[in-house]
Amino acid sequence: MGLYRGRFAPSPTGPLHAGSLVAALASWLDARAHGGQWLVRIEDVDGPRCPPGLDEVILGQLDALGLRSDEPPVWQSRRGDLYQAALDRLIASGHAYGCACTRAEIAAAAGPRPKHGELVYPGTCRHGTNGRPVRAWRFRVLGCIDWMDRRLGVQSQDLEAEVGDFVLKRADGLWAYQLAVVVDDADQGITDIVRGEDLADNTPRQIALQRALGRPTPRYLHTPLVLAEDGHKLSKQNGAAAIDLSDPESRLREAAARLGLHLHTADPLAEAIERWRAATIAGFPQLKDPP
The missing domain is CATH 3.90.800.10 (Glutamyl-tRNA Synthetase; Domain 3)
Structure with missing residues (x-):
C-alpha cells in the first residue's frame, strides 16, 4: 500500500458535537494506524448555511483534542x-x-x-x-x-x-457537494475516506464522477452513527450540543468507546491508534454492530 492520505471534512454549519467528533477521530485513527497523513478540509461550499467564524471554532476544537492536520486546512469556498x-x-x-x-x-x-x-x-x-x-x-x-x-x-x-x-x-450558482468533494479528494491525493454511515449513500455518485473525470477511487470505510435519544442521527439540525472541551481527554475516551475502543491508559490517543490498528487487521469486528 502506498502513502495513505485521509481527511476529515466538516461543514461549518455548527460546532463539532459528539457525532462529528466520532467521525473525526475515526478518520484520524485510520490515518495514524496506517502511518499516513491526515488532512482537514472545511466544506463551506454552501455559504449561506455557514455562519462566519464557525470554521475557526471547529479548527480550535480539533486542536484542543490533539487532532491536528498534517497540512494547512483548505476551504471549499476558495476553490471555485x-x-x-x-x-x-x-x-x-x-x-x-x-x-x-x-x-x-x-x-x-x-x-x-x-x-x-x-x-x-x-x-x-x-x-x-x-x-x-x-x-x-x-x-x-x-x-x-x-x-x-x-x-x-x-x-x-x-x-x-x-x-x-x-x-x-445549482440554480443559485452554488456548487453541489458531490462535485466539490470529488474534485477536492482528487486534488489533495486522498487515498482513504473514513466517514459516518449516513454518507455511504453518496459514494456511488462520487465514484461515477471520479470515473467520468478519470480520477482514482479511494478506499471507503463508513462507521456507525451516533444516535440521539429519539433514535435519529445526532446532528446540528436536531440540536446536538457542542463538545464540552473542559476535559478533552474524557471526550476522546467517549468518542473512542463509540467506535468500540475502550481505553484504559493515560495516553488515550496512542492507545486508540494501537487498538484501531488491531481492529483493521481483524476486519473491524467491534463495528459490525453499533457499540
Missing part, C-alpha cells in the same frame, strides 16, 4: 476555479448538461418518490432545454455502481432508478 474546470470537462465529454427545470416541474414529473434527500430526476432536459435558459447543470448517470466498503462489504446502487441525473451546479 477547480470546480468550474471539472464541470467544463464533464460538459465537453458529454457527461454533464444544462437543466432548465424548476423544483415544481421536477416534483410534478417525478412523482412523490423522495430518494436520497431529493426526488429522482426524470431526465427532462437530457436532450436539451427547448430554448429555455439553463438553471442548473446535471451529471448524466448510467446504470449501477458497485463498490466495496471496508466495514459494510459489497454495496450496489442503481443510479438511474434510485437517484437520476444529479446536480453539479
Whole structure:
C-alpha cells in the first residue's frame, strides 16, 4: 500500500458535537494506524448555511483534542476555479448538461418518490432545454455502481432508478457537494475516506464522477452513527450540543468507546491508534454492530 492520505471534512454549519467528533477521530485513527497523513478540509461550499467564524471554532476544537492536520486546512469556498474546470470537462465529454427545470416541474414529473434527500430526476432536459435558459447543470448517470466498503462489504446502487441525473451546479450558482468533494479528494491525493454511515449513500455518485473525470477511487470505510435519544442521527439540525472541551481527554475516551475502543491508559490517543490498528487487521469486528 502506498502513502495513505485521509481527511476529515466538516461543514461549518455548527460546532463539532459528539457525532462529528466520532467521525473525526475515526478518520484520524485510520490515518495514524496506517502511518499516513491526515488532512482537514472545511466544506463551506454552501455559504449561506455557514455562519462566519464557525470554521475557526471547529479548527480550535480539533486542536484542543490533539487532532491536528498534517497540512494547512483548505476551504471549499476558495476553490471555485477547480470546480468550474471539472464541470467544463464533464460538459465537453458529454457527461454533464444544462437543466432548465424548476423544483415544481421536477416534483410534478417525478412523482412523490423522495430518494436520497431529493426526488429522482426524470431526465427532462437530457436532450436539451427547448430554448429555455439553463438553471442548473446535471451529471448524466448510467446504470449501477458497485463498490466495496471496508466495514459494510459489497454495496450496489442503481443510479438511474434510485437517484437520476444529479446536480453539479445549482440554480443559485452554488456548487453541489458531490462535485466539490470529488474534485477536492482528487486534488489533495486522498487515498482513504473514513466517514459516518449516513454518507455511504453518496459514494456511488462520487465514484461515477471520479470515473467520468478519470480520477482514482479511494478506499471507503463508513462507521456507525451516533444516535440521539429519539433514535435519529445526532446532528446540528436536531440540536446536538457542542463538545464540552473542559476535559478533552474524557471526550476522546467517549468518542473512542463509540467506535468500540475502550481505553484504559493515560495516553488515550496512542492507545486508540494501537487498538484501531488491531481492529483493521481483524476486519473491524467491534463495528459490525453499533457499540
